Every structure is written in C-alpha cells, then in structure tokens.
Amino acid sequence: MTLHFTCKFIVTIRPKEGWQVYSSAQDTDGRCICTVVAPEQNLCSRDAKSRQLRQLLEKIQNMSQSIEVLNLRTQRDFQYVMKMESQMKGLRSKFRQIESNRRTLLTKNFQELKGKMNELQLLIPVLEQYKTDATLISQFKEEIRNLSLVLTAIHEEIGAYDYEELQQRVLGLEGRLRNCMNKLTCGKLMKITGPITVKTSGTRFGAWMKDPQASPKNNKVWYMDSYTNNKIVREYKSVSDFVAGVESRTYNLPFHWAGTNHVVYNGSLYYNKYQSNIIVRYSFESGRVMTQRALESAGFHNVYPYTWGGFSDIDLMADELGLWAIYATNQNAGNIVISQLDHLTIQVLNSWNTEYSKRNAGESFMICGTLYITNSHLTGAKVYYSYSTKTSTYEYMDIPIHNKYFHMSMLDYNARDRALYGWNNGHQVLFNVTLFHIIKNDDES
The missing domain is CATH 2.40.128.630 (Lipocalin)
Known part of the structure; x- marks a missing residue:
C-alpha cells in the first residue's frame, strides 16, 4: 500500500550548534501520519533536566558568594562591637568614679563623657545592620537547604544515565530518523519559505x-x-x-x-x-x-x-x-x-x-x-x-x-x-x- 502526504522539511542554522532537521507528514484527509525529530549532536547539554540542574547550581553559587560577602561584613561588625563593648566598660568605670565622688567632678570629665557618648551613637546603625544581615543569612541558609533537596532529587533521577549512554540514545534516534527518511521517495515542490x-x-x-x-x-x-x-x-x-x-x-x-x-x-x-x-x-x-x-x-x-x-x-x-x-x-x-x-x-x-x-x-x-x-x-x-x-x-x-x-x-x-x-x-x-x-x-x- 502507498500513502500520499505533504511533508515539510525545515533547516535551521545555528552557527555554534550545527544543523537540525524536522519532518512532519499528513495524509489527504489531514490526519497526522508521522512526526520525526532529528536530535542535535549536543542534545545532552540541552536536556531539560540538565538545564534545570545547571541553573540550580548557578543559583547556589551566587547565593554562596552572597553569604561570603555577608559573613565578611558581619565579621567586621563583630570587631566593631567588641571595640564598643570595651569603650562601654570604660564608660561604666567613669560613671562609678563620678558616683563615688560627685564633688570632684570636673568639666574635663563631662567633655570626656560627651565624646564617648557620641562614639557610642555610631553603634546603633551598625547593630541594626548586623541584625538585618543575620536575618538574611538565616533565609539564605534555608533556601539553600531547599534547593539542595531539589538538586539531589534531580541528580538521582538523571544520575543513572551518563553522557555516553545519552549519546548512544541520540545516535539511536538519528538511526531511526534516517530509516524513516529512507522510506520517503522523491517529492514534488509545494512551497518555499x-x-x-x-x-x-x-x-x-x-x-x-x-x-x-x-x-x-x-x-x-x-x-x-x-x-x-x-x-x-x-x-x-x-x-x-x-x-x-x-x-x-x-x-x-x-x-x-x-x-x-x-x-x-x-x-x-x-x-x-x-x-x-x-x-x-x-x-x-x-x-x-x-x-x-x-x-x-x-x-x-x-x-x-x-x-x-x-x-x-x-x-x-x-x-x-x-x-x-x-x-x-x-x-x-x-x-x-x-x-x-x-x-x-x-x-x-x-x-x-x-x-x-x-x-x-x-x-x-x-x-x-x-x-x-x-x-x-x-x-x-x-x-x-x-x-x-x-x-x-x-x-x-x-x-x-x-x-x-x-x-x-x-x-x-x-x-x-x-x-x-x-x-x-x-x-x-x-x-x-x-x-x-x-x-x-x-x-x-
């Protein structure tokens, strides 16, 4: 038995990826007979799961870099807090001294206390930023934990197939395509695009x-x-x-x-x-x-x-x-x-x-x-x-x-x-x- 249908071949050029050919067919009643796709040579790198895996890895790397930046900043702030703590201890000692001998309080002591208080005022925004950074770090850690679970699931799903196995599958599909194409006899031109x-x-x-x-x-x-x-x-x-x-x-x-x-x-x-x-x-x-x-x-x-x-x-x-x-x-x-x-x-x-x-x-x-x-x-x-x-x-x-x-x-x-x-x-x-x-x-x- 011989079947007639219209078949369209589309060739696309991708300079960095090579060629790809699609072939579709239908009979005179409009029913689909077959659709054949020739996979590209680099199908593995374009696999949906591999692409998702790569995107997750890139996201995790970006988050890790952000956490590293936050960690350096919090370390810096911690050193500043330690310094402020030392100054506060000195200020507390001054207050005790004043309390024990109010009569000997001098103008010099007031000026010194005023300077210390001005320095401590700078500590307030630092502590606020420190608190915000700590919250962000906590959120990042939670998101990384969730992404790691997704990453593990994807890895388990596609990990069973290495590159060589996937490449063999691609070659098998190409062979099947060529067998199908060999069944196509010469055709009549219908359209140019x-x-x-x-x-x-x-x-x-x-x-x-x-x-x-x-x-x-x-x-x-x-x-x-x-x-x-x-x-x-x-x-x-x-x-x-x-x-x-x-x-x-x-x-x-x-x-x-x-x-x-x-x-x-x-x-x-x-x-x-x-x-x-x-x-x-x-x-x-x-x-x-x-x-x-x-x-x-x-x-x-x-x-x-x-x-x-x-x-x-x-x-x-x-x-x-x-x-x-x-x-x-x-x-x-x-x-x-x-x-x-x-x-x-x-x-x-x-x-x-x-x-x-x-x-x-x-x-x-x-x-x-x-x-x-x-x-x-x-x-x-x-x-x-x-x-x-x-x-x-x-x-x-x-x-x-x-x-x-x-x-x-x-x-x-x-x-x-x-x-x-x-x-x-x-x-x-x-x-x-x-x-x-x-x-x-x-x-x-």
Missing part, C-alpha cells in the same frame, strides 16, 4: 555549497566569489567556521570558472571552464583535475545565460538522482536542455528538451529529477515552470520565493540538507522547502 541569512560577504555574485554526498559528520562548506576572473575556492570545516571566516584550506584551480552555477558532488567540484562549454571535474582530495569534457552544442559565454547574465549559460547541479547539467542549444532554439551526467566521466546519460527559453529563466534547480525554473532573478520572482524527467512532461506553477536582497545570482538544491542554497546580492542565504511525498512500505520496491 525563508530565507535565513547565514552570512554577508563577497561581491554581488558568487556561489557557496555543501556536498550532498558527504557523510553526516562532514559539514564542509565551499565558497567561490564572483562569476569570472577567479580560480580560488575557499573551504571551511563547518557552517559556524564559515560564518566566523575561519578557512581550513584554499584551492587554486587550474582554470577560471564561468558563472556561479557550480556544484560539489561526491568530493569533487564540477564547474564550467571560462569561455568554453567544457565541464571540469576537480578532486579536492587529490587537488587536480580528474576529468574535463565538452557539453556538445551547449551555448556558452553569455549566449544563453539566465536573465542576470554573468556567463551563467551552463548550470551544474545535483539532487537525489545524481548529477545534472542545465543549458541551451541552437538545436533547441535556445530553450533549456536537461542532461543527466555520469559523475565520474561527465558523459551525458540522457537528455530532455524543454520549451522554456533559457534567457527568460531567472534561476533553476533540480529536486528528485524535476527541474524547477524561476521567472526572474529580481524582486517578485516565483517558481513558474517545472519539467519532470520521469514523465517528460511540464507544468506551470506559482510558488513565490522571497528575494530578500533583490538580486539572485545562484540558487541550488542540496538533497542531504533538503534546502535551497542561494547567493542573494552578496548575502549567503538558505531557503526551506515543502515537498509532497510518497511513503513506501518495506515490501514495496
């Missing part, structure tokens, strides 16, 4: 990307500024390093690139060689060109670019089904041609001719073997046309995409993150996508 601005850098034109074929632990980001006259590719170990500008490595390509429509796939960079229709496959591991091949009949050097120009004649991209090239030919009257490529040899495996003019397309991207085309690179752009390579049919659409910074020079889908990467007028952005999916049962092929 965002963007999330990850960083602002570079010129108005450029490309940034991740490898959809990389392992879950590999979150490298590659960055290529400008659409020509550049050969430098910058590598970052993670999105947080990319945001912070911490490069891990740079690569000096043997040829300049043309346009901004490059893609990293299975450890290699695929790009259009400047002033040619040649596609270059450059291996990051070996640091050299592995393959280069001409895309037969493909227009190049601003013959059939996207609406914004920039030598964007040949667009290389990847989705769940593999590597693709989007371009136009004279034979197809300047309309878009879709070709699926062998990622090792760059040979064309199959091609489809569309009826959509390449020069009238703002940008395009592949999801599950379907090409989606925007009608503009400027404000007000929307996904206007789609072509399915599975059925060789097209469809007109009306899916808005928020062009936040007014000029889109790169838009590409990442199948692993299930998000659109964009270069929006010098801003590196991410869009979330909502797809209509089919869930297959285990017994279905």
Whole structure:
C-alpha cells in the first residue's frame, strides 16, 4: 500500500550548534501520519533536566558568594562591637568614679563623657545592620537547604544515565530518523519559505555549497566569489567556521570558472571552464583535475545565460538522482536542455528538451529529477515552470520565493540538507522547502 502526504522539511542554522532537521507528514484527509525529530549532536547539554540542574547550581553559587560577602561584613561588625563593648566598660568605670565622688567632678570629665557618648551613637546603625544581615543569612541558609533537596532529587533521577549512554540514545534516534527518511521517495515542490541569512560577504555574485554526498559528520562548506576572473575556492570545516571566516584550506584551480552555477558532488567540484562549454571535474582530495569534457552544442559565454547574465549559460547541479547539467542549444532554439551526467566521466546519460527559453529563466534547480525554473532573478520572482524527467512532461506553477536582497545570482538544491542554497546580492542565504511525498512500505520496491 502507498500513502500520499505533504511533508515539510525545515533547516535551521545555528552557527555554534550545527544543523537540525524536522519532518512532519499528513495524509489527504489531514490526519497526522508521522512526526520525526532529528536530535542535535549536543542534545545532552540541552536536556531539560540538565538545564534545570545547571541553573540550580548557578543559583547556589551566587547565593554562596552572597553569604561570603555577608559573613565578611558581619565579621567586621563583630570587631566593631567588641571595640564598643570595651569603650562601654570604660564608660561604666567613669560613671562609678563620678558616683563615688560627685564633688570632684570636673568639666574635663563631662567633655570626656560627651565624646564617648557620641562614639557610642555610631553603634546603633551598625547593630541594626548586623541584625538585618543575620536575618538574611538565616533565609539564605534555608533556601539553600531547599534547593539542595531539589538538586539531589534531580541528580538521582538523571544520575543513572551518563553522557555516553545519552549519546548512544541520540545516535539511536538519528538511526531511526534516517530509516524513516529512507522510506520517503522523491517529492514534488509545494512551497518555499525563508530565507535565513547565514552570512554577508563577497561581491554581488558568487556561489557557496555543501556536498550532498558527504557523510553526516562532514559539514564542509565551499565558497567561490564572483562569476569570472577567479580560480580560488575557499573551504571551511563547518557552517559556524564559515560564518566566523575561519578557512581550513584554499584551492587554486587550474582554470577560471564561468558563472556561479557550480556544484560539489561526491568530493569533487564540477564547474564550467571560462569561455568554453567544457565541464571540469576537480578532486579536492587529490587537488587536480580528474576529468574535463565538452557539453556538445551547449551555448556558452553569455549566449544563453539566465536573465542576470554573468556567463551563467551552463548550470551544474545535483539532487537525489545524481548529477545534472542545465543549458541551451541552437538545436533547441535556445530553450533549456536537461542532461543527466555520469559523475565520474561527465558523459551525458540522457537528455530532455524543454520549451522554456533559457534567457527568460531567472534561476533553476533540480529536486528528485524535476527541474524547477524561476521567472526572474529580481524582486517578485516565483517558481513558474517545472519539467519532470520521469514523465517528460511540464507544468506551470506559482510558488513565490522571497528575494530578500533583490538580486539572485545562484540558487541550488542540496538533497542531504533538503534546502535551497542561494547567493542573494552578496548575502549567503538558505531557503526551506515543502515537498509532497510518497511513503513506501518495506515490501514495496
């Protein structure tokens, strides 16, 4: 049995915490089929009980510091009281002396007594403050006693699980999520939300990307500024390093690139060689060109670019089904041609001719073997046309995409993150996508 439902994938960026993916689904009657949450790598540190435990410890530390301050103050006041006690004893002796011999009382004695009384007047506010501090100390001790009981209860509740055990639970949940995700076949684009601005850098034109074929632990980001006259590719170990500008490595390509429509796939960079229709496959591991091949009949050097120009004649991209090239030919009257490529040899495996003019397309991207085309690179752009390579049919659409910074020079889908990467007028952005999916049962092929 095959169930149909709408599934929304949301990707959020937290530079210091990594990625998180949510997936929800419902059938055509609106009933919830499944909700899956992928826990973050650092779930343990974000656990509610651990957070409460940490807050209690911080509160106790603050109270302990307050008590220490009060203790120092009361010690100081105690020394002052001891001094006043000594003076009072001396004053009592003076009074006894006066009582025993009233006739010998002199003016000097009165002045001395007056001075002593003035000194003792200062003792009154000190004693009042001492009394207040003592009350506060008592209250603090009582609160700490209560917090200690709560702390002990929480510790007993979660103390049975150490970090390694909790980490194994997280990994188990991730495995279950991936098993569920593997049951999702390719879907149809229904909605685009965002963007999330990850960083602002570079010129108005450029490309940034991740490898959809990389392992879950590999979150490298590659960055290529400008659409020509550049050969430098910058590598970052993670999105947080990319945001912070911490490069891990740079690569000096043997040829300049043309346009901004490059893609990293299975450890290699695929790009259009400047002033040619040649596609270059450059291996990051070996640091050299592995393959280069001409895309037969493909227009190049601003013959059939996207609406914004920039030598964007040949667009290389990847989705769940593999590597693709989007371009136009004279034979197809300047309309878009879709070709699926062998990622090792760059040979064309199959091609489809569309009826959509390449020069009238703002940008395009592949999801599950379907090409989606925007009608503009400027404000007000929307996904206007789609072509399915599975059925060789097209469809007109009306899916808005928020062009936040007014000029889109790169838009590409990442199948692993299930998000659109964009270069929006010098801003590196991410869009979330909502797809209509089919869930297959285990017994279905």
